[in-house]
Amino acid sequence: MITINPWVNFNGNAEEAFSFYKSVFGGDFSKVIRFKDIATEEFPVAENEAEKIMYIALPIGNGAMMIANDVPEVLGRVNERENRSKIVVSTGSKEEADRLFSALSAGGEVEGPIGDSPWGSYAGMFRDKYGIEWIIEFTPN
Numbered sequence: 001m002i003t004i005n006p007w008v009n010f011n012g013n014a015e016e017a018f019s020f021y022k023s024v025f026g027g028d029f030s031k032v033i034r035f036k037d038i039a040t041e042e043f044p045v046a047e048n049e050a051e052k053i054m055y056i057a058l059p060i061g062n063g064a065m066m067i068a069n070d071v072p073e074v075l076g077r078v079n080e081r082e083n084r085s086k087i088v089v090s091t092g093s094k095e096e097a098d099r100l101f102s103a104l105s106a107g108g109e110v111e112g113p114i115g116d117s118p119w120g121s122y123a124g125m126f127r128d129k130y131g132i133e134w135i136i137e138f139t140p141n
Contacts, residue, residue: 002096005065007086007135011077014053014068021066022058030057030065031119035072038118049073055119065090086125086133094122097138104128104136 010017015032022029036050052070060066067088071077091097101114107129114124114136123137 001092003063003065003090005067005088005090007067007069007088009071009086010053010068012052012070012073014056014070018053018056018058018066018068025058025060025066027059030059032056033119035070046073086135088135088137091136091138094138097122097124097136101126101136104134 008014008017018029032053033055034050035045035052035054038054039045039050049070049072052072054069056068058066065088089100091100098114101124105124105126105128108126110124110126111133112123112125115122117123117137121137121139123135125133125135127133
C-alpha cells in the first residue's frame with residue numbers, strides 16, 4: 001500500500017513549527033534528528049547549525065506522517081513565497097520504491113540517488129520533469 005506524506009522545509013524554525021503542529025494535531029514525534037546527530041568528518045556540521053532539525057516526523061491521522069527539516073544556511077534561505085514542500089511517497093518494499101523512483105524521475109533531475117538514508121530508510125530525492133520535488137522511500141518495520 002502506498003502512503004503519501006508532506007515534507008516541509010524551514011529556515012531554522014522547524015522545531016518551533018512542529019511543536020505548534022503537535023499542539024494542534026496531538027500525538028508525539030516519531031523521530032527527531034538534529035544535524036549534530038549525523039555529523040562526521042566527511043559531513044561536518046557548523047556550530048550554528050548543530051541544533052537545527054535534520055529530520056522530524058509527526059504522525060497525523062491514520063498512517064499519515066508530516067515531516068520537516070531546516071534548510072542549512074549554506075544552501076540559502078527558503079523563499080516563503082515559493083512551494084517549499086516535497087511529496088513523500090512511502091512504499092511497502094524496496095522494489096516498489098525503485099520502480100516509483102525510476103518512473104517518476106524520468107526526464108527530471110535526481111538530487112539524491114535512491115539508497116540508504118541518514119534517517120534509517122531507503123530513500124531517494126528528485127525534481128520531476130514538471131519541477132515537482134519528490135522523495136520516494138521505504139522504511140523497514
